[in-house]
Amino acid sequence: MKGFWSHSAAVTLGGAPGSDSWNVSAGAGNILKVLAFTANWTTALAQTLDILLIDEDGIGIQRFASIASATGLKTATIPRLNDDVDTTTSSVHGSSRHVVLAGPDVRLVVSGSGGALNDVFNVRLWAKVSKGPGIITDGFATTATVNEVY
Amino acid sequence: MADDDDWGVWTFRVVLTQDAVGGGALVLDVSAGAGNQIHVTQLTATFSGTNTLDVDLIDEDAAIILKYVDLASGAAQSATIPRANVAVDTTTSSLLGTSLDGVWLAGPDVRLAATTGGAAQTNTLTLLILARVSKGPGIVVGGRSGGTPNLATPTVNEVH
Numbered sequence: 001m002k003g004f005w006s007h008s009a010a011v012t013l014g015g016a017p018g019s020d021s022w023n024v025s026a027g028a029g030n031i032l033k034v035l036a037f038t039a040n041w042t043t044a045l046a047q048t049l050d051i052l053l054i055d056e057d058g059i060g061i062q063r064f065a066s067i068a069s070a071t072g073l074k075t076a077t078i079p080r081l082n083d084d085v086d087t088t089t090s091s092v093h094g095s096s097r098h099v100v101l102a103g104p105d106v107r108l109v110v111s112g113s114g115g116a117l118n119d120v121f122n123v124r125l126w127a128k129v130s131k132g133p134g135i136i137t138d139g140f141a142t143t144a145t146v147n148e149v150y
Numbered sequence: 151m152a153d154d155d156d157w158g159v160w161t162f163r164v165v166l167t168q169d170a171v172g173g174g175a176l177v178l179d180v181s182a183g184a185g186n187q188i189h190v191t192q193l194t195a196t197f198s199g200t201n202t203l204d205v206d207l208i209d210e211d212a213a214i215i216l217k218y219v220d221l222a223s224g225a226a227q228s229a230t231i232p233r234a235n236v237a238v239d240t241t242t243s244s245l246l247g248t249s250l251d252g253v254w255l256a257g258p259d260v261r262l263a264a265t266t267g268g269a270a271q272t273n274t275l276t277l278l279i280l281a282r283v284s285k286g287p288g289i290v291v292g293g294r295s296g297g298t299p300n301l302a303t304p305t306v307n308e309v310h
Contacts, residue, residue, distance in 0.1 A: 004256035036216040084239035150257030
């Protein structure tokens with residue numbers, strides 16, 4: 001199958017304040033190319049919001065967005081050119097024009113610095129897929145409002 | 151993965167006119183249509199009135215997946231794809247992203263939407279598209295507009 005996957009979900013944080021994350025991988029035998037992605041959450045406490053690519057050991061391969069700690073609504077997206085990172089910039093950030101995921105272990109991660117109980121963050125994803133939808137992994141209650149493959 | 155190298159090229163132009171005395175927002179939605187995939191490589195939306203003009207990728211529930219253009223209120227504005235959107239960088243909290251690689255659409259429900267703020271009577275929203283298509287032309291509708299929109303017959307709608 002050469003298709004497209006649309007996925008939108010609300011993720012409710014079920015625990016005490018702490019580091020919170022949401023992950024997506026392609027899954028075994030599958031490849032994803034993320035074309036458009038948004039993560040947002042609204043927090044009463046000052047928190048950060050990051051998007052990064054991690055390897056099989058959970059180590060960051062590259063970082064795509066790092067929203068500074070703030071209260072209220074924070075939104076991070078893919079793709080971004082991230083032109084604040086240039087030839088003389090020491091940074092773990094790169095442009096996110098193309099984010100490709102393959103197999104079960106390489107993951108795109110949305111990470112917050114610690115939300116409060118019942119905080120909700122929203123994800124919306126649009127991707128090319130080689131065989132089928134990706135695999136979502138997180139430790140919280142997730143309600144997918146859209147999950148379609150064309 | 152879908153690849154558009156061997157796909158056809160679709161060119162399209164249409165005008166949506168606000169006929170209502172009381173006015174209302176104008177919206178033009180572009181989808182690929184059932185069983186079809188398209189890669190929008192160039193798009194221009196021009197609003198003849200004075201208000202905001204946005205271009206968004208929206209999901210099956212009409213929620214915004216990603217915003218590509220977000221013009222503040224002004225007169226006779228145009229919004230385009232692709233754009234680099236360098237105003238959004240690594241630390242910017244924003245729903246906007248770059249459209250430098252164009253926009254891919256598939257199926258009948260994921261749409262690229264050009265949306266104005268309130269339009270006065272006789273105001274128009276003109277949409278011009280060049281896209282690669284897997285099977286045939288995309289589908290353009292004005293059904294989510296306010297007031298009484300009048301979608302003209304497209305003056306260009308060809309696949310080569």
